[in-house]
Amino acid sequence: MTPLHARISTTLRDRIRRGELAAGSSLPSEAELCQEFGASRGTVRSALATLRHEGLIGGGQGRRPVVRDTAVGQPFETLLSFTAWAERIGRTPGQRTVEIARRGASAAAAAALRMAEGAPVIEVLRLRLLDGAPVMVERAAFVEHVGRLLFDFDPDTASIYAHLADRGVDLQSARHIIDAVGADETDAALLGVAPGTPLLRERRHTASAAGVPLEYGEDRYRPDRVTFTIDNARPAAAGAGQELRVRKDAEK
Template sequence: MTTGPRHRTRQQHDEIAHYLRTAIREGSFQPGDELPSEAELTRKFTSSRGPVRQAMSALRGEGLISSGRGRRTVVLDNVLTQSFDDVISFSQWCHASDIVPGQVTQRVAREPAEKSLAASLRIEEGDPIVSVFRLRLMDEAPAMVERLNYPFEFGRHVLAFDTDSGSIYQELIDQGVDINRASRTIDAVGANDDDARLLEVPVGTPLLRVRRRAFTTAGDVIESSDDRYLPWKASFTMNSTRGNPSSMSLISGD
């Protein structure tokens, strides 16, 4: 006797978080609006307070809602956030945010590394790299343009992968690549001709640029990337505590 594929049942706190996250994203709750109380949510979902509090904690961690201590919880933002502290792929981030990720590959190529990219990847100028240029989608809508570059040692796995099928990060992990940590530099940049065409915005539209480098545990550079988001599609958040040093730095552009 054979059975169909088994699907993970969504736990109750995930169901509550999904309901609230979707309502915020779709505008049912706007920034400044109060959310239903714990009592109202427990009645709506026939739940105890534990799953409701877990769901609220998840949304606070995403920067979507206030702490609510001593007063009703309010919506802070309706733009999805990604934590600075996570080494996470775009696809995984979308799935965690109840969004269907997508991608349309524009180009995959093996080519020699130019000087600045070779320095970023810690290889010699002219060494082979694998470059990927993709449009990323959120619920089938354009959201981000990514330019990914890998030393050939790691990029060879990408050449054998259908880059329209999903997460390159997950494919690298599945191939045994040790993705341990990442650094990000975030700034703003105007959309160039390619960005504007793919994201369906005028040339010069401000984009949120995230330049990322990923490393193995031993410190070898796996990837040097340039991701350009529509700013109303994503933002980044970082939580810090006074007295505890943060890895985030503010760097002058001068």
């Protein structure tokens, strides 16, 4: 039999997931939860501690717990778009475009985009900022019919992804491969670090609903400013999927 505290946390988790307890809203008080579940205060606190550990609720230390904005994890757009992500976490996104160029695909881009090495792609190199501070160097290679939509667009003013979506480009799925790499001379100059400084690297394969590759990107983050967080928990019941959330976080 499932312990009462686990049944309480499961019930509250479901309410959060279904949006019955919306992001930013307060949970019922401990007294109300004790009454609803016929539980002691210690049991309710234990259930709340679970949700707090899972990142679903914040607050506490005497204050009413609040459903965290990140409780449902990172929406698709904000894992793809730096601009959408920054706005969601309440920061001001910025960018400085170093170049936008039509040139032959590198070996890595060609493999990702399933084209011949040297076939034309549109490459973008941008420095991305949060509240004016450099946090990431973005290198993206777009297939030609997508990338040429960027030549009538000022990539210093807004989100490339939002622009492409407006133009009807079907960016449906993304794979993000995360590892670490030392800063090259370009990274070092743009991010204000020494060459060789460890950076958090995200290589991104973005594709259409039909699985056709449209973009291959490589983003290099200052790890003192941005991290990725994965939360998971054992499945609540046999056969159930595990709880899993992914989030990109910025240092304050």
